[in-house]
Amino acid sequence: MKTIGYAAYSSDAEMTPFHFERRALRANDVAIEILYSGVCHSDLHTVNGDWGPQPYPLVPGHEIIGRVIEVGPVVTKYQVGDQVGVGCMVDSCQECDQCHDHEEQFCRNGMTPTYGAPDRTTGEMTQGGYSKHIVVREEFVLRIPEALDLSRAAPILCAGITTFSPLRTWNVGKGSRVGVIGLGGLGHMAVKLAVAMGAEVTVLSRSTKKEDEAKAMGARGILASTDEDAMVKAAGSLDLIIDTVPVEHDVTPYTSLLDVDGTLVIVGQVGPMKGFMTVPMIMGRRRVAGSLIGGIKETQEVLDFCAEHNIQPTCEIIRPDQINEAFAAMGQGDIAHRYVMDMSGLSVDR
Structure with missing residues (x-):
């Protein structure tokens, strides 16, 4: 699947448009058109290389809200048109005690982060939500409650x-x-x-x-x-x-x-x-x-809790081409809101 995102090409370069391919769907995969992508302080740390060398070009983003556009043949939980989310991880071994206890973030064999890590099957680097599309295995896709404002829900995922x-x-x-x-x-x-x-x-x-x-x-x-x-x-x-x-x-x-x-x-x-x-x-x-994040079950729980209690993150909606300004503002101090990119203006054909 051809897509486009905003990527860092080095630790000292600005984010720029990046055309790349998402993998073909596996049997248990869900393909998602990304509608909104939250901007996390950890994205800035990662891009800057604060946590070690990174596999550039790197598309950050692990607060993803989107719509299902295709599903693999064995997918049962989601169908085309569903509003869904993807958080900080996209895979784990699914076999260890931590995975069985719904604590995939502590997978004994290492969970797979949403970006900047090798895919467990192919070894290619995962790329995150500062993009138009993403393909994720069904077990790591989350259902977004109808009561949540899609434009503000992304930060709940991190x-x-x-x-x-x-x-x-x-x-x-x-x-x-x-x-x-x-x-x-x-x-x-x-x-x-x-x-x-x-x-x-x-x-x-x-x-x-x-x-x-x-x-x-x-x-x-x-x-x-x-x-x-x-x-x-x-x-x-x-x-x-x-x-x-x-x-x-x-x-x-x-x-x-x-x-x-x-x-x-x-x-x-x-x-x-x-x-x-x-x-x-x-x-x-x-x-x-x-404390790190939570497992998939607990992440669904916080989404449902926020919907039940009308908790909406405080967000400033920006365009993808404003990401460098957002990074600069985040680097200056801890702002009392979250930046969220509206991905509607990002076109693969552009």
């Missing part, structure tokens, strides 16, 4: 599941006290989801400049980490902290905010972290943990 999974793992519910570090693409979803679960949510940030935005999302307000008196008064006041900061930083200022047996979960930074003081952890049996 930012949504990345924050939903630890909220579920640590049993957040009515009365839970949750802190969210950062109010960017991940953070704003963590706030909305935790509020919908019944939690009392506090945003943690260096300043209170986004307080109105935080309150509009249901948070009680912002606790500024630079306000020493306020931080001291807030000691022991949180059960769970979701840390969405996407760069290296020190978690020490935040661990004392946890109650006894509280947990700070890192979902933002992938890579080295600054050393931290162990005293708050030892003295309160507190924990610093990490």
Whole structure:
């Protein structure tokens, strides 16, 4: 299948149009016309080579909303015309204990990311959602509920599941006290989801400049980490902290905010972290943990949860040819919304 996307040809080059071929459908494949593609901070890190050398040319994108245009002969869950999504992975071994437990992201044999990884069958590199079409095996396609706005649903497939999974793992519910570090693409979803679960949510940030935005999302307000008196008064006041900061930083200022047996979960930074003081952890049996995304079953769960609770990511819709400007803005700071590309103007024949 001939298609077109926006690709990076090196770590220091701008994204440019890229014509390429999607594979012919296998028996269990679903072919999708991509309608919207979310822009994730991890796309920027990957393209820049922050996480190691990449197989350029590289088409990023793992927040994909589209419409089924063809299915393989053994596909049973989807038919032409269905509105569907594809998230951060497109394959796994399907045989190990983790896959059987619906935790494909932790596949013992390695899950296959949506872009920049070898296809398990052919070895060719996967290419992501900054494109007009994608072909994915049925087991990794998700159903998009009718109640969701298609133009805003894409970030749920990464930012949504990345924050939903630890909220579920640590049993957040009515009365839970949750802190969210950062109010960017991940953070704003963590706030909305935790509020919908019944939690009392506090945003943690260096300043209170986004307080109105935080309150509009249901948070009680912002606790500024630079306000020493306020931080001291807030000691022991949180059960769970979701840390969405996407760069290296020190978690020490935040661990004392946890109650006894509280947990700070890192979902933002992938890579080295600054050393931290162990005293708050030892003295309160507190924990610093990490979380990736969720499995396919849990990703469908967060899509359904968002539809049920009318949770729509805060998005700015852009054209594909505006991706370099979006990357530049993301590189300058953690904006309190998600960029989503409307792919309708992208034509294979152009």
